[in-house]
Amino acid sequence: EAQVTQNPRYLITVTGKKLTVTCSQNMNHEYMSWYRQDPGLGLRQIYYSMNVEVTDKGDVPEGYKVSRKEKRNFPLILESPSPNQTSLYFCASSFGGRHLFYEQYFGPGTRLTVT
Amino acid sequence: SQQGEEDPQALSIQEGENATMNCSYKTSINNLQWYRQNSGRGLVHLILIRSNEREKHSGRLRVTLDTSKKSSSLLITASRAADTASYFCATPLTTGGTSYGKLTFGQGTILTVHP
Numbered sequence: 368e369a370q371v372t373q374n375p376r377y378l379i380t381v382t383g384k385k386l387t388v389t390c391s392q393n394m395n396h397e398y399m400s401w402y403r404q405d406p407g408l409g410l411r412q413i414y415y416s417m418n419v420e421v422t423d424k425g426d427v428p429e430g431y432k433v434s435r436k437e438k439r440n441f442p443l444i445l446e447s448p449s450p451n452q453t454s455l456y457f458c459a460s461s462f463g464g465r466h467l468f469y470e471q472y473f474g475p476g477t478r479l480t481v482t
Numbered sequence: 483s484q485q486g487e488e489d490p491q492a493l494s495i496q497e498g499e500n501a502t503m504n505c506s507y508k509t510s511i512n513n514l515q516w517y518r519q520n521s522g523r524g525l526v527h528l529i530l531i532r533s534n535e536r537e538k539h540s541g542r543l544r545v546t547l548d549t550s551k552k553s554s555s556l557l558i559t560a561s562r563a564a565d566t567a568s569y570f571c572a573t574p575l576t577t578g579g580t581s582y583g584k585l586t587f588g589q590g591t592i593l594t595v596h597p
Contacts, residue, residue, distance in 0.1 A: 409589035468574035473524035
C-alpha cells in the first residue's frame with residue numbers, strides 16, 4: 368500500500384530534550400516536506416527536500432533540522448525543543464519536478480507536546 | 483495576508499445543499515491544489531488544477547481557477563454529512579514557470595454539513 372508513515376504519532380517531552388520524528392514513504396517520491404499545523408494558522412512549511420541531499424528552508428525553519436540521506440526517509444530533528452514547538456506535525460511527499468508541482472501525499476501526523 | 487487564503491473561514495449547510503469555498507493567492511502559480519482534512523488527521527488531496535485550465539471536475543467536486551483575479555473556488559454539490567471537514571487550498575511558489583519546492587497552504591474553510 369502506498370503510504371507515508373510517521374513515528375511517533377504522539378509524543379510528550381520536556382524542554383531541551385532532543386527528539387527526532389521519522390518520516391518514510393514507499394512511493395519513490397523525490398520531494399518530501401514537513402509542515403506544522405497550529406489553530407488559526409493553518410499549515411506552515413518547515414523544511415522541504417527536492418531530492419536526496421537537497422534540502423531547503425520553508426517558512427518556519429527556526430528550531431528544526433532535517434536530513435535526506437535516503438530517498439524514502441526525511442527525519443525532522445528538534446535539537447532543543449521548546450514549548451512553542453508544541454504542534455501537530457505532518458510529513459508529505461510527492462513526485463517532484465522543477466516545472467510542475469504534484470499532489471502531496473500526507474502522513475497521519477505527529478502530535479508533539481513540549482512541557 | 484498570506485498566499486492561499488480561503489473564504490469563508492467556516493461554512494454550515496444542510497445535507498443536499500451545495501458548498502462553495504474560495505481561495506485567493508498573490509504570486510504566479512503553475513497549479514493550485516485543494517485538500518481535505520478530517521479532524522486532526524492527515525490531509526487528503528482532492529483535485530489539482532493547472533494554470534492553463536479554467537475548470538475541472540471530479541465526482542461532486544468542481545474547481546475553477548481565474549488567474550487574472552488570482553482566485554479559485556471549490557464547489558461541492560449535493561453535500562453529505564460525510565463531507566464535514568476542513569478544506570485547504572495550496573499554491574506552490576513559482577518563478578518563471580519553475581517551482582522551487584515551497585508550498586503554501588491557506589488557513590482553511592471548516593465545512594459542517596448537517597444531516
